[in-house]
Amino acid sequence: xxxxxxxxxxxxxxxxxxxxxxxxxxxxxxxxxxxxxxxxxxxxxxxxxxxxxxxxxxxxxxxxxxxxxxxxxxxxxxxxxxxxxxxxxxxxxxxxxxxxxxxxxxxxxxxxxxxxxxxxxxxxxxxxxxxxxxxxxxxxxxxxxxxxxxxxxxxxxxxxxxxxxxxxxxxxxxxxxxxxxxxxxxxxxxxxxxxxxxxxxxxxxxxxxxxxxxxxxxxxxxxxxxxxxxxxxxxxxxxxxxxxxxxxxxxxxxxxxxxxxxxxxxxxxxxxxxxxxxxxxxxxxxxxxxxxxxxxxxxxxxxxxxxxxxxxxxxxxxxxxxxxxxxxxxxxxxxxxxxxxxxxxxxxxxxxxxxxxxxxxxxxxxxxxxxxxxxxxxxxxxxxxxxxxxxxxxxxxxxxxxxxxxxxxxxxxxxxxxxxxxxxxxxxxxxxxxxxxxxxxxxxxxxxxxxxxxxxxxxxxxxxxxxxxxx
Amino acid sequence: xxxxxxxxxxxxxxxxxxxxxxxxxxxxxxxxxxxxxxxxxxxxxxxxxxxxxxxxxxxxxxxxxxxxxxxxxxxxxxxxxxxxxxxxxxxxxxxxxxxxxxxxxxxxxxxxxxxxxxxxxxxxxxxxxxxxxxxxxxxxxxxxxxxxxxxxxxxxxxxxxxxxxxxxxxxxxxxxxxxxxxxxxxxxxxxxxxxxxx
Numbered sequence: 001x002x003x004x005x006x007x008x009x010x011x012x013x014x015x016x017x018x019x020x021x022x023x024x025x026x027x028x029x030x031x032x033x034x035x036x037x038x039x040x041x042x043x044x045x046x047x048x049x050x051x052x053x054x055x056x057x058x059x060x061x062x063x064x065x066x067x068x069x070x071x072x073x074x075x076x077x078x079x080x081x082x083x084x085x086x087x088x089x090x091x092x093x094x095x096x097x098x099x100x101x102x103x104x105x106x107x108x109x110x111x112x113x114x115x116x117x118x119x120x121x122x123x124x125x126x127x128x129x130x131x132x133x134x135x136x137x138x139x140x141x142x143x144x145x146x147x148x149x150x151x152x153x154x155x156x157x158x159x160x161x162x163x164x165x166x167x168x169x170x171x172x173x174x175x176x177x178x179x180x181x182x183x184x185x186x187x188x189x190x191x192x193x194x195x196x197x198x199x200x201x202x203x204x205x206x207x208x209x210x211x212x213x214x215x216x217x218x219x220x221x222x223x224x225x226x227x228x229x230x231x232x233x234x235x236x237x238x239x240x241x242x243x244x245x246x247x248x249x250x251x252x253x254x255x256x257x258x259x260x261x262x263x264x265x266x267x268x269x270x271x272x273x274x275x276x277x278x279x280x281x282x283x284x285x286x287x288x289x290x291x292x293x294x295x296x297x298x299x300x301x302x303x304x305x306x307x308x309x310x311x312x313x314x315x316x317x318x319x320x321x322x323x324x325x326x327x328x329x330x331x332x333x334x335x336x337x338x339x340x341x342x343x344x345x346x347x348x349x350x351x352x353x354x355x356x357x358x359x360x361x362x363x364x365x366x367x368x369x370x371x372x373x374x375x376x377x378x379x380x381x382x383x384x385x386x387x388x389x390x391x392x393x394x395x396x397x398x399x400x401x402x403x404x405x406x407x408x409x410x411x412x413x414x415x416x417x418x419x420x421x422x423x424x425x426x427x428x429x430x431x432x433x434x435x436x437x438x439x440x441x442x443x444x445x446x447x448x449x450x451x452x453x454x455x456x457x458x459x460x461x462x463x464x465x466x467x468x469x470x471x
Numbered sequence: 472x473x474x475x476x477x478x479x480x481x482x483x484x485x486x487x488x489x490x491x492x493x494x495x496x497x498x499x500x501x502x503x504x505x506x507x508x509x510x511x512x513x514x515x516x517x518x519x520x521x522x523x524x525x526x527x528x529x530x531x532x533x534x535x536x537x538x539x540x541x542x543x544x545x546x547x548x549x550x551x552x553x554x555x556x557x558x559x560x561x562x563x564x565x566x567x568x569x570x571x572x573x574x575x576x577x578x579x580x581x582x583x584x585x586x587x588x589x590x591x592x593x594x595x596x597x598x599x600x601x602x603x604x605x606x607x608x609x610x611x612x613x614x615x616x617x618x619x620x621x622x623x624x625x626x627x628x629x630x631x632x633x634x635x636x637x638x639x640x641x642x643x644x645x646x647x648x649x650x651x652x653x654x655x656x657x658x659x660x661x662x663x664x665x666x667x668x669x
Binding site for chain 1: 549551553555559560648651652655
């Protein structure tokens, strides 16, 4: 195991000597993943890149799992729990398709350049765009099964090589018989069903575990993750979201949301307008002027807020691969698979917790609601202080008068430190929806940081939240 | 009365078509040669003038489907495929043609193509095997695999292919999608192993 990975694991998994078994399981798992052979072919190289990503994400996940395994349970239950935990970790290690989900955690970490060693960043950055490809013969057969004909019979032209990777498949360019250029996202066969079955198995393994109340909350978060993964395998849901988001930006020339074509789409094949443009890295190499960087940072911030406050959709995957930059100031949006539609209860919670702070009592109630604890249950002052610190950090840009400097690494770094500090202290109890809100928030801040953007976040927040019918 | 060559060809054709229909609807074991003869409009014993056994008749049908698959594969090749894709496409074209016979193919293939089958039943299976491996050797040669390696890996490949066939026969997933995955992964691993060896 590399010294850097070892350091990372040691730093994260500090705990009492009595909790040796889960720590051993974590080390064992990381060691197994680290011992993959040196890649010699393209297929092996892809797997190892994904494994590096998986190692890091599994480290965090296993730490969260382990931290829920705590304190005051009897010896018999402890032994039982160890068995379940080991089984859960083992199952995670076999869920290689989850590299897509773990990629998303890694993508989040990638955008915080000061957090991880540079070599991890370079490896993780590649994961935005790479995945083992389907060759055309497999794809042709699959599309034939899904759409009733070979793709070369359906479309005027169809490129046999994918031009982009998706987390569960890949994307091809084609031209309709009408002349329109389209992008066709095609899922790898059987992934959806495998994810559903593995999710069920995972919850079956975790369900009997008896821990503190915090563990019940963690299990709900894992359940939430599994459910989201399953949702991502349904392109019909993504298509519906694409249409809803498109309506949010109708008439706004700056934002391009691709149209989707239902006659050429199914649950596992999604056909939509092909958008050109440059991804963030490519855009930044053109050395764009500061004004354009500020403009895009502001636009990305506004898009996220409009989707949330008007559309009640959390764009939980705001990584560089999902935006296409044009030098004329237009921004294309891609990939609405990893979004979270807020339920009525979650929206109500969001308004309560993230709205204007009221009395101290109201504030404490809102905090407890965000941690999913009853009003009567005591919460340590340190924990409350930590959450309040985070809320202060979160509100800072929208309370700042004038242009807030998102390019200031101290701001982003402070936010990330608060989150990792919270994880280290075991403050992992949270409503599952907070994970998605956090990903959206950090993703947007990280993009704005990369752009070195400065803009009036307060004005955008006030405009977009006041336009919301129910906020 | 002497039967013309043309009449023989037509009779054989009727027997094959009738067998195909009855195997598909009733299964291989439940279909008798008497029923096939009756459906084809020939005397019971006439079938054995053309096919020594019921299995041989079934293999003629299946063998014909696989030959169609071979021809389709060669016709549809683009020329820019990598080895794993070529191997995948070759098997897949055979499975596509074999699909109408999936219900009874397992029973027949087990008798005719199993390595443990007795010699008098392997002629038909032997022909199918030879034709398939001939195409595989051609594919390997296109991708620069040396002839000596081809001779060795053909045995290995045949075992892999039979495994995929067996999986497909028993695949209850919708449109046998699981077989696509198994076939894809199998051929990738096989091709990768060859690439490392070269």
